[in-house]
Amino acid sequence: MMEMIKKNWGKIVLTSAVVLAASMAGGYGWVMPVVMLAAHLLCLLSAFGDKRIHTQSRKALDILFWIMPVGSVLLAVISRISESGADDDLASLIMDCGLGLLFLIMGNYMPKFRQNGVIGIRVKWTLENEENWAMTHRFAGKCLMIAGCCCILFAFLPLGMAGDLLCMAAILIAVLIPGIYSWRYYKRQLQSGKVEKKPVSQKVLIRGSIFAAVIIIFSVWVLFTGSMRMVYDKESFTIETPDWKDLTISYDEITSMDYLEEDPSGNFADRRTNGFGNLVLGMGTFKNDLYGTYTRYTYTSCPSCVVLTVDGQTVVLNGKDKAATKEIYERLEEMKKK
Structure with missing residues (x-):
């Protein structure tokens, strides 16, 4: 981990500064910038802790570094446009098109991700089998690109709030379906004898439980806190x-x-x-x-x-x-x- 931090120190500082500056420029108070920065750094530290991250291509690592900064800038632009008194449809158009372009880029690079525990479709069946990983990520790339095209298409249709909901639905489906595909592919591998059923290790269970607990605590904090x-x-x-x-x-x-x-x-x-x-x-x-x-x-x-x-x-x-x-x-x- 320390080797990756030292090697990428300049990029860590730069991307963190972009996340913090964009979030503050968007007028989100101080909570949102801190949350965005913490999420960005947590993502990077988790990636650096995985030994297999060293095998990733430079382009795959660039996505890891820049996905949060780009998202922060997009949110800040949308916030300022809405605050300026411009037509609300313009903010929705930029948001949907921005998400669409982001998913098109992710879909293009998804098949190029090598097996690891940080970037990609990280379910039990992909992490245990390279063939499952490769096939799942090819399929996931297509799903994300279709979702990206749908977001851009819905942005230009006179659908109002329904367009935003359709974009969210397309993204949700594109994220969930690859996991189902991976499970079905695993079942076919079992039937053909290519893989054997393996019990879940205690180490994986502990990591999964900690991750789930963090997500639950964060979700409760986001949904049920606030004051003025x-x-x-x-x-x-x-x-x-x-x-x-x-x-x-x-x-x-x-x-x-x-x-x-x-x-x-x-x-x-x-x-x-x-x-x-x-x-x-x-x-x-x-x-x-x-x-x-x-x-x-x-x-x-x-x-x-x-x-x-x-x-x-x-x-x-x-x-x-x-x-x-x-x-x-x-x-x-x-x-x-x-």
């Missing part, structure tokens, strides 16, 4: 959050303000076009048939909301519960009167 707080100054208030960019609004800019017991947005095809969202919070730029393109900083568990009109733009806020949301409304009313 209101900070009131004399002339403006700020919504501070570590998960997305802070929002500051001057009291003088507020032209109307309403408290609603039930947020009606969900009944008008509401969707996030840029921002942060999980099972706790929804923040950033949203779009629906009621408000058009608007800004939202809300807890998903609270049904009530405060709807502001700020320089002609709609801003939807709330607290953790109805009482906290009502308090926000009353505090804003009080501050506007001063």
